[in-house]
Amino acid sequence: MNTYVFDSGTQKKLFITFGIGLLLLFLGVFFFNDGSASAEMHGAAHEAVSKVQEHASANTTEAHAAPTHEEKHATVGLAVIANIYNAFYFGFYIALAAMFFLAATTIAWGGWQIQIQKIPLAMAMNIILFLGLLLVMFIFFRHDIFEWTHEYLYDPKDPRFDKILADKHDFLNMGTFWTFFVIIAGISITLVAYWWSTLTTLDEQPSMKLFSKSRAIAAITIVITAFVINTFATWLWSMSIQPHWYSTMYTWNTMAGAVVTMLSLLILLIFFLKSKGYLPNVNENHEHDVAKLMFAISVFWTYTWFAQYMLIWYANIPEETQFFRVRRTMDNYGFLFHFTFFCNFILPFFILMKRGSKRNKTAVIVAATIIIFGQFSWFFLMNCPALLPKGGFGLISIGSLLMIISVFIFVTLKMLSRVKDLASTTHPYVKESYQFKI
Amino acid sequence: MSDTKKYLVGIFDDDDVLLHAVKDIRGAGYEISDAYTPFPVHGLEHELGLEPTRLHTAGFFFGATGLTVALSMITFINKFNYPTNVGGKPFFGLLAYIPIVFEHTVLFSAIGMTVSFYYLCKLWPGKKPKIIDERTTDHLFALTFELDNSKTSAYVSEVSDLLKKEGAIEVYQKEV
Numbered sequence: 234m235n236t237y238v239f240d241s242g243t244q245k246k247l248f249i250t251f252g253i254g255l256l257l258l259f260l261g262v263f264f265f266n267d268g269s270a271s272a273e274m275h276g277a278a279h280e281a282v283s284k285v286q287e288h289a290s291a292n293t294t295e296a297h298a299a300p301t302h303e304e305k306h307a308t309v310g311l312a313v314i315a316n317i318y319n320a321f322y323f324g325f326y327i328a329l330a331a332m333f334f335l336a337a338t339t340i341a342w343g344g345w346q347i348q349i350q351k352i353p354l355a356m357a358m359n360i361i362l363f364l365g366l367l368l369v370m371f372i373f374f375r376h377d378i379f380e381w382t383h384e385y386l387y388d389p390k391d392p393r394f395d396k397i398l399a400d401k402h403d404f405l406n407m408g409t410f411w412t413f414f415v416i417i418a419g420i421s422i423t424l425v426a427y428w429w430s431t432l433t434t435l436d437e438q439p440s441m442k443l444f445s446k447s448r449a450i451a452a453i454t455i456v457i458t459a460f461v462i463n464t465f466a467t468w469l470w471s472m473s474i475q476p477h478w479y480s481t482m483y484t485w486n487t488m489a490g491a492v493v494t495m496l497s498l499l500i501l502l503i504f505f506l507k508s509k510g511y512l513p514n515v516n517e518n519h520e521h522d523v524a525k526l527m528f529a530i531s532v533f534w535t536y537t538w539f540a541q542y543m544l545i546w547y548a549n550i551p552e553e554t555q556f557f558r559v560r561r562t563m564d565n566y567g568f569l570f571h572f573t574f575f576c577n578f579i580l581p582f583f584i585l586m587k588r589g590s591k592r593n594k595t596a597v598i599v600a601a602t603i604i605i606f607g608q609f610s611w612f613f614l615m616n617c618p619a620l621l622p623k624g625g626f627g628l629i630s631i632g633s634l635l636m637i638i639s640v641f642i643f644v645t646l647k648m649l650s651r652v653k654d655l656a657s658t659t660h661p662y663v664k665e666s667y668q669f670k671i
Numbered sequence: 672m673s674d675t676k677k678y679l680v681g682i683f684d685d686d687d688v689l690l691h692a693v694k695d696i697r698g699a700g701y702e703i704s705d706a707y708t709p710f711p712v713h714g715l716e717h718e719l720g721l722e723p724t725r726l727h728t729a730g731f732f733f734g735a736t737g738l739t740v741a742l743s744m745i746t747f748i749n750k751f752n753y754p755t756n757v758g759g760k761p762f763f764g765l766l767a768y769i770p771i772v773f774e775h776t777v778l779f780s781a782i783g784m785t786v787s788f789y790y791l792c793k794l795w796p797g798k799k800p801k802i803i804d805e806r807t808t809d810h811l812f813a814l815t816f817e818l819d820n821s822k823t824s825a826y827v828s829e830v831s832d833l834l835k836k837e838g839a840i841e842v843y844q845k846e847v
Contacts, residue, residue: 543766549758 254635344665576607737779
């Protein structure tokens with residue numbers, strides 16, 4: 234039982250989850266409400282504004298009339314694009330965090346994770362898939378997602394000319410965007426392919442030399458993940474959705490959120506594999522360590538989240554506060570904003586605080602599920618409100634979460650079934666993992 | 672002096688032998704007062720049947736005290752006693768308090784736990800140490816059995832025999 238067999242029952246369950254997600258997405262499109270029902274009150278003000286403008290110019294009244302059918306159509310499309318894009322970005326980041334986990338535990342002379350390290354390895358292989366999906370989004374929908382890709386913003390003669398974006402044009406332009414896409418994709422695919430070949434070769438021909446070499450690559454992986462992939466991916470793919478806004482805590486926050494989601498998914502997969510009879514020597518000590526990391530990194534996520542929020546609140550510069558004005562103060566996102574904080578910090582903190590509950594399967598599963606959902610909501614809040622100022626978190630978002638998680642787990646289990654030695658029984662450090670006790 | 676106690680001491684020279692001895696002696700129903708080792712022996716606290724420490728529970732309450740003290744004090748000063756307008760922020764600006772409240776929580780729990788730890792270990796500055804055997808600070812291990820008035824000489828000889836059987840290199844009585 235040291236090679237995982239991806240049985241048809243599991244595949245069926247994942248297909249059903251994907252189907253439910255797709256169904257929810259269609260239901261979300263069908264029942265789509267662009268906020269016009271809740272915005273009746275604003276309607277009066279809206280009319281007043283249009284009346285004033287009617288006096289100024291008869292031509293502009295057309296634009297301020299009630300949303301036509303086509304406009305609503307466009308908003309539904311944008312909601313679907315924004316949610317799907319957010320889900321792809323989320324999936325890419327979980328996979329990247331899995332590679333970071335492999336590198337970080339290897340560089341730290343980690344022994345406890347040897348038996349389970351094939352799971353993050355298989356998760357990291359998702360990088361290739363999600364980079365492809367993101368590329369599709371960038372090619373076809375970049376003008377919908379990124380405001381700054383429109384050329385007219387940089388033309389001083391155009392009425393839509395934007396001074397701030399024109400100043401940022403040296404960095405925020407399609408040349409930089411594609412250059413960094415190629416760099417990020419090239420480096421991360423090379424690294425993940427390297428990790429795959431090293432760890433599978435270690436199964437067949439275990440050698441200290443290869444292991445030592447993997448530690449050197451682990452150091453390179455960490456540096457490149459932090460300073461190249463993570464930094465520029467968050468700047469160009471997420472922060473530039475609201476191009477007038479910037480924050481230095483954003484990159485940290487994204488990566489911390491991705492790592493804690495990845496750990497939650499990892500522990501759910503460990504429980505799943507153990508329930509199928511695999512990984513016989515993984516016991517509550519290993520699970521305890523993963524749960525400890527979950528606890529620690531959810532606190533770290535809160536640290537970055539709070540630091541970003543407090544600095545912006547305290548400085549009170551309009552160009553910075555607009556980010557939280559959209560997300561916290563407005564009706565559509567205000568609840569979700571506090572809800573994510575509750576899901577990502579308060580609940581996991583109190584559920585996982587005691588030693589006993591970190592070793593309790595039910596408590597850990599509950600915390601992991603809450604964290605995955607909470608982090609997805611936070612990723613939604615980072616990416617979508619700028620695109621959907623009226624719409625909120627709804628069926629489309631939940632549907633895209635279910636779809637992306639089932640695809641992610643499908644690929645992970647598919648890659649795991651290709652691994653010959655699931656528990657890495659020939660790794661030089663595996664004995665340390667067997668005797669691990671805390 | 673009246674506050675000294677009499678102990679039966681068994682000296683061991685190997686940690687594995689000590690672990691086995693502890694297991695067997697406790698299995699035979701004798702009560703071990705304490706074990707002295709030159710380095711932490713893995714699993715010894717489990718074999719001795721020591722309760723897990725409750726120090727972290729104390730730490731939680733010290734932390735909660737620190738949080739309450741910091742929060743109430745800053746609120747009292749900033750909101751009621753001496754309200755100052757800082758950049759138009761509200762007088763009760765909870766977000767700005769959080770870093771200090773956090774530090775105060777950590778400070779209280781750290782100092783409180785340190786002091787409780789010394790109290791529980793009966794350590795304080797200027798305390799005269801009671802040393803069972805000076806060699807336990809270097810290379811030997813000791814097990815002690817408290818001998819009060821209820822313990823008969825038969826008990827002493829029974830435990831001594833058992834200790835020797837378990838591999839003790841020396842057995843003697845000592846008053847500290």
